[in-house]
Amino acid sequence: MPLAKLGWNAERAEQFAPHAAKGLVPARIAVEDKHFYRVWTAEAELTAQITGKLIHEAGGQHAQLPKVGDWVAVKRVPNEEKATIHALLPRRTQITRKTSGRDTAAQILATNVEIVFLVTAADATFNAARLERMLVMANESGARPVVILNKIDLCDDLDAKLAEATRVAGNTLVLAACALTGRGVKQVAALIKPRDTVVFIGTSGVGKSSLINQLYGEDLMPTVAVRESDAKGRHTTSWREMIFLPKGGVVIDTPGMREFHLWDAAQGAKETFPEIETLSSGCHFRDCTHTNEKACAVLTAVAAGTLPRERYDSFVKLQREIGYLREAEKRAGWQDRRKSDRVAHRIFNKPG
Ligand SMILES: Nc1nc2c(ncn2[C@@H]2O[C@H](COP(=O)(O)OP(=O)(O)OP(=O)(O)O)[C@@H](O)[C@H]2O)c(=O)[nH]1
Ligand SMILES: [Mg+2]
Ligand SMILES: [Zn+2]
Numbered sequence: 001m002p003l004a005k006l007g008w009n010a011e012r013a014e015q016f017a018p019h020a021a022k023g024l025v026p027a028r029i030a031v032e033d034k035h036f037y038r039v040w041t042a043e044a045e046l047t048a049q050i051t052g053k054l055i056h057e058a059g060g061q062h063a064q065l066p067k068v069g070d071w072v073a074v075k076r077v078p079n080e081e082k083a084t085i086h087a088l089l090p091r092r093t094q095i096t097r098k099t100s101g102r103d104t105a106a107q108i109l110a111t112n113v114e115i116v117f118l119v120t121a122a123d124a125t126f127n128a129a130r131l132e133r134m135l136v137m138a139n140e141s142g143a144r145p146v147v148i149l150n151k152i153d154l155c156d157d158l159d160a161k162l163a164e165a166t167r168v169a170g171n172t173l174v175l176a177a178c179a180l181t182g183r184g185v186k187q188v189a190a191l192i193k194p195r196d197t198v199v200f201i202g203t204s205g206v207g208k209s210s211l212i213n214q215l216y217g218e219d220l221m222p223t224v225a226v227r228e229s230d231a232k233g234r235h236t237t238s239w240r241e242m243i244f245l246p247k248g249g250v251v252i253d254t255p256g257m258r259e260f261h262l263w264d265a266a267q268g269a270k271e272t273f274p275e276i277e278t279l280s281s282g283c284h285f286r287d288c289t290h291t292n293e294k295a296c297a298v299l300t301a302v303a304a305g306t307l308p309r310e311r312y313d314s315f316v317k318l319q320r321e322i323g324y325l326r327e328a329e330k331r332a333g334w335q336d337r338r339k340s341d342r343v344a345h346r347i348f349n350k351p352g
Contacts, residue, residue: 194248
């Protein structure tokens with residue numbers, strides 16, 4: 001597998017030069033499990049582990065450890081299908097979300113991707129607010145977001161759902177698809193250039209793996225058989241994984257997410273609500289929250305009907321959520337650091 005097919009280019013080669021000088025070889029993280037990585041080099045697919053030194057250098061910050069999509073510098077273990085990971089190359093893009101539950105440490109879903117496909121189902125589970133939050137996350141990432149409205153066969157008001165998704169998506173492209181029949185999959189495939197990496201994101205059961213199987217042309221990823229009110233025995237994707245498309249292009253499948261939290265999403269919110277960002281330059285106060293201030297251009301636009309009330313409401317809701325998460329982050333930060341320090345310490349000071 002030539003590295004270029006994996007997305008390797010001149011810029012990365014330049015970043016890699018100091019590592020090459022040390023006799024390390026470039027590899028890309030294809031799978032991240034709790035205890036090991038699978039990486040691809042130009043020659044082989046290897047099981048890899050990070051060195052204690054790299055863990056130490058990360059300083060307990062999970063974001064600085066390798067994630068699926070990352071380029072790393074590895075040393076091969078002689079005569080074995082194994083390698084050690086010595087360094088992480090700078091990321092061009094990264095998709096980050098909050099982990100669910102009380103742990104608010106950043107979770108990186110994928111790195112170095114060109115397109116984020118935000119998959120949502122057009123059936124009764126369709127939720128415009130969730131799509132909006134996914135868009136915030138995608139706009140933060142540096143990659144191009146594209147919305148896929150899947151399962152259009154299970155929807156009898158496609159025009160209304162499409163209109164709703166398009167309203168939320170703003171300037172972002174919205175595609176309709178049916179992964180069962182393959183309808184719309186050609187349009188998805190057409191967006192993926194041979195050296196691109198793309199990732200599929202969305203809640204569990206929306207059809208991410210099914211769409212990837214269609215792109216690939218045969219069943220590759222196990223898919224979920226969704227059963228009402230019974231989640232047992234589902235073939236749900238349980239880890240992030242990279243695959244190659246026969247025509248070129250790398251695809252990352254991710255496990256479904258039940259919730260979307262935000263990671264420093266303020267910038268993303270601006271891009272999701274560009275009209276509010278524009279209006280706010282007309283507000284009297286520079287730090288106007290557009291909720292109860294005098295001479296607020298945003299509130300004036302709502303009152304005048306030039307800014308739809310529902311857009312304004314979702315904007316305010318998102319701002320509140322961002323504020324809440326910032327607080328939670330501050331509280332959790334210290335504890336998380338200590339926990340990771342302990343893990344790093346244990347690995348680094350292993351006896352023998
Ligand atoms: N009717 C219909 N069913 C679909 C469509 N796409 C996927 N499905 C079905 O929906 C179920 C879930 O599909 P998956 O592809 O496993 O969903 P996923 O998003 O990968 O789910 P997780 O791996 O849990 O995140 C499977 O039974 C698919 O056959 C579609 O367009 N129409
Ligand atoms: Mg899946
Ligand atoms: Zn204002």
